[in-house]
Amino acid sequence: MDLAFLSPLSAHPGPWASVRVDTSRPSEATPGARSAQALTMSRTLASAGADEATCDAVRSAVEGLRHTSEPLGRALFAAEGEVVLDVPLGVAPRPAAEWAPLPRTTELLDLVGEDPLCLVAHIDRTGARFELRTARGSTESGEVTGRTWPVHRTATGDWSERHFQLRVENTWEHNAGEIARALTACQDEVRADLVLLVGDGRECAAVHGKLPGDLRERTTRTRHGEGSRLLGTEVERARAEHVAEHAAREMERYAQARGRDEGAVAGVPALVEVARAHQVEELLVRPTGPDAHREVWVGPEPDQLAVRRTDAAALGVAQPVAARADDALLRCVAASGGTALSVAATAPDGGPAGGLGALLRWAPAEG
Numbered sequence: 001m002d003l004a005f006l007s008p009l010s011a012h013p014g015p016w017a018s019v020r021v022d023t024s025r026p027s028e029a030t031p032g033a034r035s036a037q038a039l040t041m042s043r044t045l046a047s048a049g050a051d052e053a054t055c056d057a058v059r060s061a062v063e064g065l066r067h068t069s070e071p072l073g074r075a076l077f078a079a080e081g082e083v084v085l086d087v088p089l090g091v092a093p094r095p096a097a098e099w100a101p102l103p104r105t106t107e108l109l110d111l112v113g114e115d116p117l118c119l120v121a122h123i124d125r126t127g128a129r130f131e132l133r134t135a136r137g138s139t140e141s142g143e144v145t146g147r148t149w150p151v152h153r154t155a156t157g158d159w160s161e162r163h164f165q166l167r168v169e170n171t172w173e174h175n176a177g178e179i180a181r182a183l184t185a186c187q188d189e190v191r192a193d194l195v196l197l198v199g200d201g202r203e204c205a206a207v208h209g210k211l212p213g214d215l216r217e218r219t220t221r222t223r224h225g226e227g228s229r230l231l232g233t234e235v236e237r238a239r240a241e242h243v244a245e246h247a248a249r250e251m252e253r254y255a256q257a258r259g260r261d262e263g264a265v266a267g268v269p270a271l272v273e274v275a276r277a278h279q280v281e282e283l284l285v286r287p288t289g290p291d292a293h294r295e296v297w298v299g300p301e302p303d304q305l306a307v308r309r310t311d312a313a314a315l316g317v318a319q320p321v322a323a324r325a326d327d328a329l330l331r332c333v334a335a336s337g338g339t340a341l342s343v344a345a346t347a348p349d350g351g352p353a354g355g356l357g358a359l360l361r362w363a364p365a366e367g
Helices: 004-011 030-047 052-063 159-190 201-209 213-217 231-260 268-276 309-314 325-335
Strands: 016-022 073-079 082-088 096-100 118-124 127-134 137-145 194-198 219-221 264-266 280-285 295-298 321-324 339-342 356-360
Touching: 004 082, 004 325, 016 030, 016 052, 030 052, 030 096, 052 073, 052 082, 118 159, 118 201, 118 231, 127 159, 137 159, 159 201, 159 213, 194 201, 194 231, 201 219, 213 219, 231 264, 231 280, 231 356, 264 268, 268 280, 268 325, 268 356, 280 325, 295 309, 295 325, 321 325, 325 339, 325 356
Parallel strands: 118 194, 194 219, 280 339
Antiparallel strands: 016 073, 016 096, 073 082, 118 127, 127 137, 264 356, 280 356, 295 321
16 A cells, blocks of 8 residues: 555654544434534543543544545544544444554554555447546546447348448447547556456457557456446456455565565564665555554654664654554654555465564665
8 A cells, every 4th residue: 555645644743643433324313423423532532641622623523524425434633633634444444533642544554455446448339438446436537439330230141231241340440449549548547456348248359459468468358247236246346356466466575575584574673673764665564463562662753763762762762652563663664655555354364473574675784
């Protein structure tokens, strides 16, 4: 996951209120229930030590979701009386309100998720309609119209009809080329993670064959056609498979790098060292692993983290505070332009030792 969206969190030292709100089941009672939830969350934060201004900011933000059309949920992060970040989620969360030295961002790896962008091309003989799909819904992304005549064959076999059918074939080929060019232009603009073709087998095959080689390799045709009630399920399955395949590739990279004893590390002490040096390309997290809850010491800056309090003081931190290792590492990696991946679904019994590991931009120097 690209962590750039977390950058606003680096501008505030904390402590932080981290709140998750489930908006997936709206009803007539939702406005009143949301107001009650806002009050409960505000009181929970206050009892944990949060300042009044931050509690008020959270209460106002949660009450503001009384009439939201957000389909799944939101994660809110507040400090110093201000909601600094409001994140739409790709999975309905377990409602929670936490007060901690650092924002509780690790859960976002699963709640936001990889959420691959899927470009769906709905194709017929005269053109195509393009649609973008994510976990939060779909949006139209343009259309293309080719020649509208002639597009249908005849059943007779005399010379004039064979000539007409050739013109039909030419129309199909022309339209397939127009659709392929429009689809390529759309993909160049949106940079979707995967592309699906929906329509008749012959029409989809004609378009697929006219796509540029790199795009053709990333494009597949759905088994269910336009109007099928199973089409939506198939699109979601394709997105899930894309996420699983990406995670499997990253885990294989990690295992190979660990096997060579270069390019990957595990364990909190080693991770703190490489994160502080901005060496982490991708942080791998299994949230249930014991290292995720391990205590480290941090300062106000993202790369001020250490295993021991005395080490944090040596970094120039006047008043180090204890924080969870996963959140501290994620904050540091996000600030240095790295990415992160939850391996909870792909490696429940494997993955990094202790639950935290990293692929590196370069191998650490020999000590």
